Amino acid sequence: xxxxxxxxxxxxxxxxxxxxxxxxxxxxxxxxxxxxxxxxxxxxxxxxxxxxxxxxxxxxxxxxxxxxxxxxxxxxxxxxxxxxxxxxxxxxxxxxxxxxxxxxxxxxxxxxxxxxxxxxxxxxxxxxxxxxxxxxxxxxxxxxxxxxxxxxxxxxxxxxxxxxxxxxxxxxxxxxxxxxxxxxxxxxxxxxxxxxxxxxxxxxxxxxxxxxxxxxxxxxxxxxxxxxxxxxxxxxxxxxxxxxxxxxxxxxxxxxxxxxxxxxxxxxxxxxxxxxxxxxxxxxxxxxxxxxxxxxxxxxxxxxxxxxxxxxxxxxxxxxxxxxxxxxxxxxxxxxxxxxxxxxxxxxxxxxxxxxxxxxxxxxxxxxxxxxxxxxxxxxxxxxxxxxxxxxxxxxxxxxxxxxxxxxxxxxxxxxxxxxxxxxxxxxxxxxxxxxxxxxxxxxxxxxxxxxxxxxxxxxxxxxxxxxxxxxxxxxxxxxxxxxxxxxxxxxx
Ligand code: FAD
Ligand code: NDP
Numbered sequence: 001x002x003x004x005x006x007x008x009x010x011x012x013x014x015x016x017x018x019x020x021x022x023x024x025x026x027x028x029x030x031x032x033x034x035x036x037x038x039x040x041x042x043x044x045x046x047x048x049x050x051x052x053x054x055x056x057x058x059x060x061x062x063x064x065x066x067x068x069x070x071x072x073x074x075x076x077x078x079x080x081x082x083x084x085x086x087x088x089x090x091x092x093x094x095x096x097x098x099x100x101x102x103x104x105x106x107x108x109x110x111x112x113x114x115x116x117x118x119x120x121x122x123x124x125x126x127x128x129x130x131x132x133x134x135x136x137x138x139x140x141x142x143x144x145x146x147x148x149x150x151x152x153x154x155x156x157x158x159x160x161x162x163x164x165x166x167x168x169x170x171x172x173x174x175x176x177x178x179x180x181x182x183x184x185x186x187x188x189x190x191x192x193x194x195x196x197x198x199x200x201x202x203x204x205x206x207x208x209x210x211x212x213x214x215x216x217x218x219x220x221x222x223x224x225x226x227x228x229x230x231x232x233x234x235x236x237x238x239x240x241x242x243x244x245x246x247x248x249x250x251x252x253x254x255x256x257x258x259x260x261x262x263x264x265x266x267x268x269x270x271x272x273x274x275x276x277x278x279x280x281x282x283x284x285x286x287x288x289x290x291x292x293x294x295x296x297x298x299x300x301x302x303x304x305x306x307x308x309x310x311x312x313x314x315x316x317x318x319x320x321x322x323x324x325x326x327x328x329x330x331x332x333x334x335x336x337x338x339x340x341x342x343x344x345x346x347x348x349x350x351x352x353x354x355x356x357x358x359x360x361x362x363x364x365x366x367x368x369x370x371x372x373x374x375x376x377x378x379x380x381x382x383x384x385x386x387x388x389x390x391x392x393x394x395x396x397x398x399x400x401x402x403x404x405x406x407x408x409x410x411x412x413x414x415x416x417x418x419x420x421x422x423x424x425x426x427x428x429x430x431x432x433x434x435x436x437x438x439x440x441x442x443x444x445x446x447x448x449x450x451x452x453x454x455x456x457x458x459x460x461x462x463x464x465x466x467x468x469x470x471x472x473x474x475x476x477x478x479x480x481x482x483x484x485x486x487x488x489x490x491x492x493x
Pocket of ligand 2: 167195196197198199200201203219220221222224225251285286287288334335336366367368369
C-alpha cells in the first residue's frame with residue numbers, strides 16, 4: 001500500500017454492490033442520463049471461494065442452484081424415459097459426473113460475469129472492482145489496483161446483499177461449508193448433512209439427493225417457516241419419500257475432522273439427548289446476514305435496524321436523505337432477485353425522472369426449487385385465517401395427477417394445490433399454492449392475474465389449456481369446508 005495514490009471523481013449515483021439490485025438501479029439510472037459508478041467486490045468465503053461480477057444470484061445463488069436442480073430432475077427423466085420406450089445402455093448404472101456438472105456451471109457463470117462487465121462498459125457505467133466504505137454522506141472511498149479513490153456522489157445506493165451465517169459451534173467455520181462453497185466443490189459432496197430447513201436447505205438437500213448423494217436435513221423447528229404450513233409439510237414428505245432424512249428439533253453442537261477426513265458431527269435434540277454421525281460434507285443453510293459493519297456507515301450517519309445488521313428504509317430511503325438501499329440488505333423484506341431488481345429500477349426512476357411509483361413488497365410470488373417444486377403467491381392459509389377469520393374464507397384444494405406421471409407410474413401423492421379466497425361475492429383470491437413439476441412456471445402467470453384482482457369466478461370462467469398441470473387451478477371445485485375427498489378421480493373430468 002506504500003504506492004497508493006489518490007484521485008477524486010463525482011457522480012450522480014454511486015452504487016455499492018454489483019448484484020441484482022445494484023446493477024438494475026445503475027442501468028436504469030444511466031438510461032435516464034445519470035452519471036453512474038458501480039463498485040463490486042467479493043470478500044472470499046472462509047473456504048477461500050470468490051467469484052466475479054453479478055452478485056449472489058448469478059454466482060452462488062439462483063443460477064447455479066437452478067442448474068443443479070435441473071441436473072437432478074434430468075436424472076428422474078432418464079429413468080422415466082425408459083418407460084416411454086427409450087433404450088438407455090446400462091441404464092441401471094446411470095450416475096453423475098460431478099466435475100462435468102461443476103465445470104459446465106462455472107463456464108456459464110464466467111460468461112455471464114464477462115457479459116455484465118461488457119454491458120456496463122458499453123453503457124459507460126464506471127465499474128470499479130473495489131470494496132467501498134463511507135467517508136461521509138456523499139463520499140465513498142475504495143482502493144482498486146493500488147489506487148485509493150474518493151468518489152463523490154449526489155446519491156449513494158447500498159446494494160451489498162448478504163452472506164451466509166455460520167452457527168457459533170466448534171468446527172463450524174473450519175470444516176463446514178455454505179452456499180458460497182457448494183457450487184465450487186472440487187470433489188463430489190458425498191454424504192451430506194444440511195443444517196437449516198428453509199429455501200436453501202431444502203433445495204440443496206433436494207438436488208444433492210437427486211444427483212445421487214445421501215442427504216440429511218437437520219431442522220431446529222419447522223420446514224419453510226413463513227410459508228403455508230400444509231404445503232411446507234407436503235414438501236417435507238416429498239423429500240422424505242425421495243430418501244432425504246430429517247433430524248427433527250435438533251441443533252449441531254460440534255464438528256471435528258477424523259483421520260479419514262470424515263466430519264464427525266455431534267448434535268442434540270430438544271430433550272438434550274446427544275447423537276453423532278460421520279459425514280463427508282456439512283452444509284450450513286441457516287440464513288444470511290448483511291455485512292453492513294464493514295461499510296463504516298457511522299461516517300455517513302446511516303443507522304441499521306436495532307435487532308441486527310440490516311437497513312430499515314422507507315421507500316428504499318435510509319435515515320440519511322441522499323442514501324438509499326435495495327435488495328437483501330434491507331430489513332424485513334423478501335430476499336429475492338426480482339424484488340431487488342424491481343426495487344432498484346423503480347428507485348432509479350424516482351431519482352432521475354418524474355416517477356412517483358414506489359415498490360410494492362406485498363403479494364410477491366416465489367418458488368422453492370425442491371425436486372417437486374412449490375410455488376406460491378399471496379397469503380398462506382394461516383395468514384388469511386388470522387387476517388379475515390375462517391368463516392370469511394373459502395379454500396379450494398385438490399390432489400392431481402400430472403399426465404406425464406402415468407406411464408412411468410411416478411408417485412403423484414404429493415401433487416397438491418389450493419386457492420384461498422374470500423367467501424363472499426365473486427370470491428377475491430388471496431393466495432395460490434401449487435406443488436408439482438415446474439411450479440415456478442405455473443405460478444408466474446397467476447401472480448400477474450392476482451395483481452389485477454383475480455377472483456375465483458375469473459378462474460373458473462377461464463378456458464384451460466389441456467393437458468397441462470397449470471389448468472388444475474381452473475378445475476378446482478372442492479372446498480375444504482365441504483369435507484369432500486380432494487383426491488383425483490380420473491383424467492379429463
Ligand atoms: P447480491 O446479489 O448479493 O449482490 C451484492 C454484491 O455487493 C455482491 O457481489 C457483494 O460481494 C458486493 N459487495 C458487498 N459489499 C460491498 C462493498 N462494500 N463494496 C462493493 N461491493 C460490495 N432468489 C430468487 O429470486 N430465486 C432463487 O431461486 C434464488 N435462489 C437462491 C439460491 C441461493 C443458494 C442463494 C444464496 C440465494 C438465492 N436467491 C434466490 C436470493 C438472491 O440471490 C438474492 O435475493 C439476490 O442476489 C440479492 O441481490 P442483491 O443485489 O441484494 O445482492
Ligand atoms: P432463511 O433465513 O430463509 O432460513 C433459515 C433456516 O435456518 C430456517 O429453517 C431456520 O430455522 C434455520 N436456522 C436459523 N438459525 C439456525 C441455527 N443457529 N441453527 C440451526 N438452524 C438455524 O435462510 P436460507 O439460508 O434458507 O435462505 C436465505 C434467503 O435466500 C431466503 O430467505 C430466500 O429469500 C433466499 N432464497 C430464495 C430462493 C428461491 O427463491 N428459490 C432459494 C434460496 C434462497 P427456524 O425456522 O427455526 O428459524
